[in-house]
Amino acid sequence: MWTTVLTTIKVNLREKINVFWLFAFPIILSSLFVGMFSGLGGDEITPQRIAIVQDSNWSHTYGAQSFVDTLSDTQSSNTSSSKQTLLSPVNVSSVDQATTLVKERKVDGYLYANTNGKLAIGVLDVVVADATNSISTTSSGITLTALRSVITQFNQNTSIATAMADSNTHQARNGASSVSASDSTASYSYTKDRTLTHFAPDPFARYYYALLGMTCLMSMSYAVISITLSQANLSALGARRSIAPLSKWKQLLATFCASCFASFLSLLTAFLYIRYVCGISAGGREALAIIALMISSFVATALGLLIGVLPRLSQGMKIGISTALACIGALFAGLYGQYAMNVSDAISRNFPVLHIFNPVKQVSELFYDLLYYDSYQPFLRTSGIIMVMSIVCLAAAVTLMRRQRYEHL
Numbered sequence: 001m002w003t004t005v006l007t008t009i010k011v012n013l014r015e016k017i018n019v020f021w022l023f024a025f026p027i028i029l030s031s032l033f034v035g036m037f038s039g040l041g042g043d044e045i046t047p048q049r050i051a052i053v054q055d056s057n058w059s060h061t062y063g064a065q066s067f068v069d070t071l072s073d074t075q076s077s078n079t080s081s082s083k084q085t086l087l088s089p090v091n092v093s094s095v096d097q098a099t100t101l102v103k104e105r106k107v108d109g110y111l112y113a114n115t116n117g118k119l120a121i122g123v124l125d126v127v128v129a130d131a132t133n134s135i136s137t138t139s140s141g142i143t144l145t146a147l148r149s150v151i152t153q154f155n156q157n158t159s160i161a162t163a164m165a166d167s168n169t170h171q172a173r174n175g176a177s178s179v180s181a182s183d184s185t186a187s188y189s190y191t192k193d194r195t196l197t198h199f200a201p202d203p204f205a206r207y208y209y210a211l212l213g214m215t216c217l218m219s220m221s222y223a224v225i226s227i228t229l230s231q232a233n234l235s236a237l238g239a240r241r242s243i244a245p246l247s248k249w250k251q252l253l254a255t256f257c258a259s260c261f262a263s264f265l266s267l268l269t270a271f272l273y274i275r276y277v278c279g280i281s282a283g284g285r286e287a288l289a290i291i292a293l294m295i296s297s298f299v300a301t302a303l304g305l306l307i308g309v310l311p312r313l314s315q316g317m318k319i320g321i322s323t324a325l326a327c328i329g330a331l332f333a334g335l336y337g338q339y340a341m342n343v344s345d346a347i348s349r350n351f352p353v354l355h356i357f358n359p360v361k362q363v364s365e366l367f368y369d370l371l372y373y374d375s376y377q378p379f380l381r382t383s384g385i386i387m388v389m390s391i392v393c394l395a396a397a398v399t400l401m402r403r404q405r406y407e408h409l
Contacts, residue, residue: 001254009262051089053092055093067154118158202281210333212267212274213330216263216360219300219304222263224304225319227259227308256394292370298386302394304322365382366382
């Protein structure tokens, strides 16, 4: 039996079509995903080099220095890890010196105080008074937009505090209003991270794992080809095997083991490329991801055996059926773009039972469960669904295999 296993593995891995569609195609498509999605998720706020004009206006603007210290990386060690760092300050003494640094590309902009005690930011030749106009910038646009919003908040608080101090001298003496301008700005954070999961995955990870689901179903071809070669009415090798002393259940077991190994090998290659080359993390649960690949290869092989033992169908028709199932399943798993992903989400919300019968979606769900849930219960539930599906298909394949008889060869 082990000779049959090794021979079947060699036959599967030497098929040029299998090598392309199950090894090269997932790598090519995931590489295209990297090119398509790079830059689309570029909403990360990174500190920008900003020149701080510390002239007389700056020194008379209450809370200005605290404002800079709060938003700069110089205070990051004293703040929580969730505090957003917007700028990396470079102190200068005049606007002219700051403008020179901007023109020399040594800083991305400069921050200064007006004579009315409000902060403003300048970028290149554009001076944005009171941070109310648009900023002309390129790669630093997101961070500068965030900084502009924070400056607006600071100026508004300062104006409110000044008005209250003018109308209420008692509050001005106590300094409560003046302190509120700087304190509220100091505690202001442009963005706050909120996550309901143990790990914040890449927003496009769903497409990569839908690709793994499609690859899983395409690997059914290993079992389809292997079991077809063991059928006496479809191949000369099957005719010779039918008169061999090896029993049918051992032939089926050998085919199953060889096909399952080849399927796992192709899935593992795709997963390692997605994980370590494309940078799509598994949330620190790589070991469980390997187990998910084993479960996926099991269901792919079981489905492939069931298709492979269907009577009165040629090998080409069986390969066509397996390919059609993989492509249609990938459609409803959301692989083919945002519209397909919206359809998949709509089914999940309104008719979740339909996804139970989609192996591509269930394989994708294995990795979603690892990424999005703290508990292992969703992963175990999805694994149970896949295993039940596999056992049913395997039992049906064995039943059809045992009933096959040939009048002549």
